Amino acid sequence: MLPGPALLLGALLWRLAAAGDEELPTAVNITWSSINFKTILQWQPKPSGYFYTVEIHGRTSDVKRKCILTSETECDVTDALRNVKETYTAHILSVKPAEMDNFEEPPFAVSEKFTPYSQTVIGKPEIKNYSQDGSKLNVVFNDPLTPYVFPNGSFQSIQDIFQHDLEYKLYYWKDQSSGKKDITTKSHNFEVSVDSGKNYCFYVQGIIPSRRENRNGQESMVLCTSVGRNILDEYGTEVFIILAVIAVVVITLAIVLPVVLCKRKKAKRARAVREKELLNGV
Structure with missing residues (x-):
């Protein structure tokens, strides 16, 4: 009488074990999104019955875990990339809570390599003030800030990180005209010669000339002077x-x-x- 129930119980346990060993889905379409060194990792699909944990692997740095057991499909990994010249990959683990203490490695997907210093997008400079005095146009602007801070708590700017690799370009043109001129500087102000009495529009853009990709940053807002402005200029x-x-x-x-x-x-x-x-x- 015993072999029948024992055999049935064994078959049931085997099916449960087999079901538990089924490999979970892994992340796909993994992308890095980074502006001014604030970096977000995104992927698909939305998990069902399992969770994700993100591991950041650097060539020379220790592995850092972020967004542990998350049901989201994005993770802010900014503070795990403080060595901005390091090259990183992200391992996105598919896990069940009960498996966190399991010594077996869970299934995971690996992202493309990412180096913040050469790949983060330069954000919009902020125009602090501007003026047109006769034939001189003066524009003063501020660097975009990063999420990283100095020991005193103040935020580092992109200039603090890129140093001499960063320069800025001013594009300017006569109002109601399409012909642009440009000038480059490594400081935070421009002074250019313009036609006296004519109104000019302009914007500022950060540039990393040494880069192969993402050389040009985001453009600041376009502003225009209003010297000698008349109804013909206005309308x-x-x-x-x-x-x-x-x-x-x-x-x-x-x-x-x-x-x-x-x-x-x-x-x-x-x-x-x-x-x-x-x-x-x-």
């Missing part, structure tokens, strides 16, 4: 033409209308005189 030629036509019409009416009214008045007076003469003759 364009079309509005000026419309105003001119209206002015001509008003002037024409002012001249023609009195003449027409005067002629009508004279004609009415002459008709009255003729009618009176006819009555007197009768």
Whole structure:
């Protein structure tokens, strides 16, 4: 009588063990997204019945674990990439909570290599102030800040990290014109010669000339000076033409209308005189 139930129990345990050994899905479409050294790791798919844990592996640094047992498909790994010149890969582990103490390595996917120093995108510079004095255009701007801080708690700028590898370019052009000029500096201000009395628009962009990719950073907002600005600069030629036509019409009416009214008045007076003469003759 015993072999039957024992055999059934053994088969059940074998099926449970086999089901437990099924390998979990691993992450796909792993991407790095980094601006001013703030770095987010993203992947797919959304987990169901399991979780993800991210491991950051550097060539010369210790493995760092981030977003342990997360059900999300993104992870902020900025503070695990403090050595910005190091090259990293991310291992995204697919795990069940009960397996965290298991000595067997869970299934995982490996990202592309990522080096923050050469791949993070340079963000938008902030225009601090600007002025146009005669034939000189002056523009002062601030560096974008990074998430990393100095020992005193102040945030490091991208200039603090890139040093002499970073330069800035000012693009400027006459308002209502499409012809751009540019000038480069390693400081935080520009002074360029422009046509006196003409308004200019401009923006600033950070550049890392030594890079093979992501050389050009994000563009700052476009600003324009307002020296000697008139209605033609403000609203364009079309509005000026419309105003001119209206002015001509008003002037024409002012001249023609009195003449027409005067002629009508004279004609009415002459008709009255003729009618009176006819009555007197009768």
